[in-house]
Amino acid sequence: MQETPKSFRHEFLRQLLLGLKHSSSRAQEMSLLERKKAIKLAADTALAMASDGSHWSRALISNLSKLDGSQSLIKTMMGDEAFQKIKKPINGASAFCRKLGARRVLKGYTMRMREKKRVPPCVSAQALAKKLVKRRTEKLKCLIPGGEFMDRYSLLVEASDYILSLKAQVDVMQRLANVLACKDIQLNECV
Amino acid sequence: MARHPGSAQSHHYRLEPTIDLCSMDMTVLERQRTRLKWLKPQDFGGSASTNLFPTGSQADKHQESSTALIEMLSRADGRDGGWPDLTAGYLAQGGGFEPLPEPARLGFGTGGSAAANNSEMEAACRGLGQAAISRSSSCPADIDGQEEDEKGRVAASLKGSFKKRKAEKAQGHASEASSPKGMVTEEMKDKRIKGERDGDGDEEVSKQRRNDNNNTSEMSVETTKDSSKASEVQKPDYIHVRARRGQATDSHSLAERVRREKISERMKYLQDLVPGCNKITGKAGMLDEIINYVQSLQQQVEFLSMKLAAVNPRLDFNIDNFFTKEIFSPCNSSMVSPELASASYLHFNTAQPAAMQPVTPCCGLDVPISTTEALRRTTSGPVTIPDPFIEPGFQGNGSLPTWDADLQALYNMGFLQGRPAAFPSPPFPGTQEANNLKMEM
Numbered sequence: 001m002q003e004t005p006k007s008f009r010h011e012f013l014r015q016l017l018l019g020l021k022h023s024s025s026r027a028q029e030m031s032l033l034e035r036k037k038a039i040k041l042a043a044d045t046a047l048a049m050a051s052d053g054s055h056w057s058r059a060l061i062s063n064l065s066k067l068d069g070s071q072s073l074i075k076t077m078m079g080d081e082a083f084q085k086i087k088k089p090i091n092g093a094s095a096f097c098r099k100l101g102a103r104r105v106l107k108g109y110t111m112r113m114r115e116k117k118r119v120p121p122c123v124s125a126q127a128l129a130k131k132l133v134k135r136r137t138e139k140l141k142c143l144i145p146g147g148e149f150m151d152r153y154s155l156l157v158e159a160s161d162y163i164l165s166l167k168a169q170v171d172v173m174q175r176l177a178n179v180l181a182c183k184d185i186q187l188n189e190c191v
Numbered sequence: 192m193a194r195h196p197g198s199a200q201s202h203h204y205r206l207e208p209t210i211d212l213c214s215m216d217m218t219v220l221e222r223q224r225t226r227l228k229w230l231k232p233q234d235f236g237g238s239a240s241t242n243l244f245p246t247g248s249q250a251d252k253h254q255e256s257s258t259a260l261i262e263m264l265s266r267a268d269g270r271d272g273g274w275p276d277l278t279a280g281y282l283a284q285g286g287g288f289e290p291l292p293e294p295a296r297l298g299f300g301t302g303g304s305a306a307a308n309n310s311e312m313e314a315a316c317r318g319l320g321q322a323a324i325s326r327s328s329s330c331p332a333d334i335d336g337q338e339e340d341e342k343g344r345v346a347a348s349l350k351g352s353f354k355k356r357k358a359e360k361a362q363g364h365a366s367e368a369s370s371p372k373g374m375v376t377e378e379m380k381d382k383r384i385k386g387e388r389d390g391d392g393d394e395e396v397s398k399q400r401r402n403d404n405n406n407t408s409e410m411s412v413e414t415t416k417d418s419s420k421a422s423e424v425q426k427p428d429y430i431h432v433r434a435r436r437g438q439a440t441d442s443h444s445l446a447e448r449v450r451r452e453k454i455s456e457r458m459k460y461l462q463d464l465v466p467g468c469n470k471i472t473g474k475a476g477m478l479d480e481i482i483n484y485v486q487s488l489q490q491q492v493e494f495l496s497m498k499l500a501a502v503n504p505r506l507d508f509n510i511d512n513f514f515t516k517e518i519f520s521p522c523n524s525s526m527v528s529p530e531l532a533s534a535s536y537l538h539f540n541t542a543q544p545a546a547m548q549p550v551t552p553c554c555g556l557d558v559p560i561s562t563t564e565a566l567r568r569t570t571s572g573p574v575t576i577p578d579p580f581i582e583p584g585f586q587g588n589g590s591l592p593t594w595d596a597d598l599q600a601l602y603n604m605g606f607l608q609g610r611p612a613a614f615p616s617p618p619f620p621g622t623q624e625a626n627n628l629k630m631e632m
Contacts, residue, residue, distance in 0.1 A: 032497075032500055032501060033500075035500035035503075035504075036493075036496050036497045036499075036500040037496075038500075039496040039499050039500050040492065040493060040496040043492060043495075043496055044492075129473075129474075129475065132475040133474045133475050133478060136475055136478035136479055136482060137478060139478075139482050140478060140481060140482050140485070143482060143485045143486065143489075144485070152454060153450065153453055153454050153457060156454060156457035156458065156461060157457060159461065159481060159485070160457065160460055160461050160464055162485065163461075163464050163465065163481070163484065163485060163488065164464065166485070166488040166489065166492070167488065169488075169492060170488055170491045170492060170495065173492065173495040173496070173499065174495060176499065177495055177498045177499050177502060180499065180502040180503055181498075181502055184502060
């Protein structure tokens with residue numbers, strides 16, 4: 001199993017902590033869930049920034065920027081110019097992507113309806129296998145950020161990259177949580 | 192390198208790293224790509240992103256391999272030698288395949304076997320059954336022991352390996368045409384290792400189609416029973432794909448086959464990434480595992496962010512505060528880096544000078560200082576993150592390490608490295624220090 005390089009983890013942690021610092025100014029009045037959302041937003045943005053250059057990272061940032069209240073944090077973390085660069089093509093391509101996505105959804109829907117209508121008496125193994133693979137590919141496309149418009153090969157490439165980065169993210173966050181939990185334990189023991 | 196006795200031009204492979212290529216852990220595809228990498232380093236320059244995570248894994252026996260299928264088809268009648276290229280010229284020109292940037296990363300299980308043919312067919316049949324690819328025209332049903340699988344697959348990949356390069360028009364390469372024997376590729380050698388027919392220079396040479404002319408000439412020489420995919424090495428700007436036996440030979444299906452091989456390669460790489468996928472064969476199962484794994488990782492991120500939110504009510508992730516205490520306390524206190532401890536001390540000085548003064552004289556050690564500071568800091572109510580923490584310069588002390596330097600110290604302490612046991616029971620030494628503090632206070 002491969003490990004991400006240390007520089008990646010380093011960069012991710014750095015970005016994460018920067019982002020958390022930014023969002024901590026409003027930390028007092030936030031509920032637990034809001035804090036969790038802020039932390040997750042900072043973590044995802046940090047992940048996308050640390051793995052800059054891959055397709056899914058750009059898609060992830062654009063997805064995150066569509067959430068409410070996230071733009072200020074993302075702008076702080078990325079810098080204004082980078083953020084503008086991300087925003088611009090989104091607006092331009094959004095209509096096209098929406099159309100494309102809509103077309104695909106419609107096509108998938110009609111295909112499914114058609115398939116249901118005419119059930120072949122004997123389903124060949126090949127057709128069944130293809131259907132299974134197709135279904136799972138669709139699901140994977142939803143999971144990987146920005147995967148809806150990729151062909152199968154690029155989807156696998158992005159998936160492998162995404163999995164590696166996710167593993168690193170989970171690892172770093174786990175260590176961070178351990179550190180903080182230990183600190184809490186120590187404090188409780190002292191008091 | 193002149194494994195083939197008839198090879199007159201073994202020097203063509205002088206650039207190849209023999210160690211790599213002799214290793215049985217690499218498939219032919221991998222070897223070929225390594226060779227190509229050596230020959231044409233610039234072609235791989237753009238693949239930095241995909242080269243980020245090099246692999247060296249062994250393929251699993253039970254992986255679906257379209258190449259195995261290819262090989263099965265090509266060796267259906269047990270012939271190793273023939274590489275007839277009915278459409279080589281056509282393919283070379285009508286290829287137009289996109290370049291394949293990254294070198295092969297996965298390794299099939301390797302092994303040489305003289306009985307490769309049967310195993311290939313068996314492996315291909317297995318792949319056939321698992322992948323539900325019913326494109327083979329002939330699938331002999333002799334299923335041998337599974338240990339032949341890998342060997343068969345390697346042998347299969349020998350013939351089925353191909354190389355994609357930036358497109359370049361196929362030309363009559365005089366040099367290559369003149370020395371068909373010189374075109375002995377690594378695959379050829381591997382085939383020899385596997386006990387394929389050697390000694391027939393023409394036949395083996397024909398396996399590497401370097402260009403149209405060469406191929407056609409070789410075709411005419413050798414028997415045309417077998418057709419398989421081969422690739423060439425020394426003219427790296429091509430994609431040479433051979434038509435498989437019983438397959439359509441138009442460019443569309445060949446491009447599809449190339450694409451499918453790429454995809455199966457990727458799936459093998461993913462099998463390494465996703466834990467517990469060694470026994471899964473077939474695209475659907477693998478995709479299922481991948482989906483589950485990605486979902487579980489995303490859920491883990493959610494859970495960890497919830498945990499971080501719960502642990503830290505104020506979202507103040509002050510590195511110096513937390514990490515100096517937590518990371519240094521499990522370690523020997525003598526290992527405390529003085530600059531980091533003093534940095535935290537100074538941070539506190541600038542942030543809360545009044546609060547710190549009465550406490551610090553009590554403790555003489557560095558570690559208790561940071562412990563005290565941490566205690567004081569967290570118990571003194573909500574603390575805003577001091578801006579100096581982020582800025583490189585602090586008021587009154589320009590020599591303080593920056594935030595990045597703190598992180599660097601943390602990093603050196605192994606926090607960011609891949610050590611799993613970075614926090615082995617930290618409470619215990621921390622408790623000790625806390626007790627010391629209590630005594631002092």
